[in-house]
Amino acid sequence: MNVLVIGNGGREHAVIQALARSPKVDKIYAMKGNAGIAELAELVNVDYCDVKAVGEWVDQKGDIDFTVVTPDDPLALGLVDELESRGHRAFGPRKNAAIIEASKAFSKELMKKYNIPTAKYETFTDYEKALQYVENCDLPVVLKADGLALGKGVLICKTRDEAVGGLKEMMLEAKFGSAGTTVVVEEFLEGPEVSCLAFTDGKTIKPMITSCDHKRAKDNDEGLNTGGMGTFSPAPFFGENSAKEVMEKIMQPTVSAMNAEGRMFKGVLYFGLMKTKDGYKVIEYNARFGDPETQVILPMLKTDLMEIFEAIVDERLGEVNVEWEDGACVCLVLASGGYPENYEKGKEITFGNLDQDIILCHAGTAIKEGKIVTSGGRVLGVCAKGKDIEEARKKVYANAEKISFDGMYYRKDIGIKYREIVKE
Numbered sequence: 001m002n003v004l005v006i007g008n009g010g011r012e013h014a015v016i017q018a019l020a021r022s023p024k025v026d027k028i029y030a031m032k033g034n035a036g037i038a039e040l041a042e043l044v045n046v047d048y049c050d051v052k053a054v055g056e057w058v059d060q061k062g063d064i065d066f067t068v069v070t071p072d073d074p075l076a077l078g079l080v081d082e083l084e085s086r087g088h089r090a091f092g093p094r095k096n097a098a099i100i101e102a103s104k105a106f107s108k109e110l111m112k113k114y115n116i117p118t119a120k121y122e123t124f125t126d127y128e129k130a131l132q133y134v135e136n137c138d139l140p141v142v143l144k145a146d147g148l149a150l151g152k153g154v155l156i157c158k159t160r161d162e163a164v165g166g167l168k169e170m171m172l173e174a175k176f177g178s179a180g181t182t183v184v185v186e187e188f189l190e191g192p193e194v195s196c197l198a199f200t201d202g203k204t205i206k207p208m209i210t211s212c213d214h215k216r217a218k219d220n221d222e223g224l225n226t227g228g229m230g231t232f233s234p235a236p237f238f239g240e241n242s243a244k245e246v247m248e249k250i251m252q253p254t255v256s257a258m259n260a261e262g263r264m265f266k267g268v269l270y271f272g273l274m275k276t277k278d279g280y281k282v283i284e285y286n287a288r289f290g291d292p293e294t295q296v297i298l299p300m301l302k303t304d305l306m307e308i309f310e311a312i313v314d315e316r317l318g319e320v321n322v323e324w325e326d327g328a329c330v331c332l333v334l335a336s337g338g339y340p341e342n343y344e345k346g347k348e349i350t351f352g353n354l355d356q357d358i359i360l361c362h363a364g365t366a367i368k369e370g371k372i373v374t375s376g377g378r379v380l381g382v383c384a385k386g387k388d389i390e391e392a393r394k395k396v397y398a399n400a401e402k403i404s405f406d407g408m409y410y411r412k413d414i415g416i417k418y419r420e421i422v423k424e
């Protein structure tokens, strides 16, 4: 089969590495890809948020058998619907289901209606009303821009001043663009966080192995929120009891709720959860693979990813045995100085002599005059498997030191948190 993968991050590189292992896949195209993806796929330079242009490209190409849509924007814009309407097979939720991520107001409403555990909240479109609320609510309080904001549209405000300032930025100064015109104001929850991703065809749910993200830019979870600075898998505190609770109280009710709303979800459903003293609660849904979660999940997948994708599109996921390796995997993100705020691009990357078993997932990289240079905030994911997280972590850090580019920075504490939490 010839497969087109939409996207250009570390997540897409991990997806393409997994597809390249499939005996079913002959040739991979990537729109738009990056320097690492270019080693496994032919790059296609079309703006994938222009869904019509993508549809036209696939029509014209004529020999694309299957398209995998991974990023949030094209899903929310209806790229899967566009391709299907032109008679092509595409993996990912349709627009009416991708809204579970694209609108926090929608997802909070869904959880309220179907009793899915989540933080208490209020939604505002009027600044004055929102202001009145945050001037009196409990602290800390969490402010969320309604729309897609690259994982950065969330502010955790410890003081009243921070809350009022944050609200102004979102609603009056449009810091997150139109994403911030509707704001969800949410109760602050506490507890360890886990990313639980699942394959689903709307009928069957097959959970993936769990992972933990590190969203803050600096060590000890300080600094600004980012798209994710590193991950490890599995979450040490997530045992059989957790898996059962999450399936019964969160995953199954969510998939059923989407069906009941006439929004059947087919694709990867990502449950960002917090283990609170009152049980697991949903922090966020994503309608896609996580980044950088995918970089630690897919290396552990024993089953052919292409087989899973096809089964989901054909609604026969129940027939596929999805299997995972034992052990652990760690991914460390090497970022451009200044990220998640302003940073420079075009810095040459040198890789040194990396160990054979290191998996490199390119994110913001490009080829310029024959050299690999930086082209984004998150540049590379350095990933390794091990018998446990500690072994994988050591490999990752020993190899990250060999890579360099001007301004490069990374967190020093990926894979350390939650160690002390008692295992189930």
Ligand code: AMP
Binding pocket: 119, 142, 144, 151, 152, 154, 156, 186, 187, 188, 189, 190, 193, 215, 225, 272, 283, 284
């Ligand atoms: P989100 O983009 O919704 O996942 O939020 C980004 C991060 O903010 C999450 O990973 C949490 O660490 C934190 N966060 C979001 N909502 C809450 C909440 N209600 N209570 C505490 N922390 C939160």
Ligand code: GLY
Binding pocket: 151, 213, 227, 228, 286, 289, 290, 291, 292, 293
């Ligand atoms: N790592 C979080 C996300 O993909 O949204």
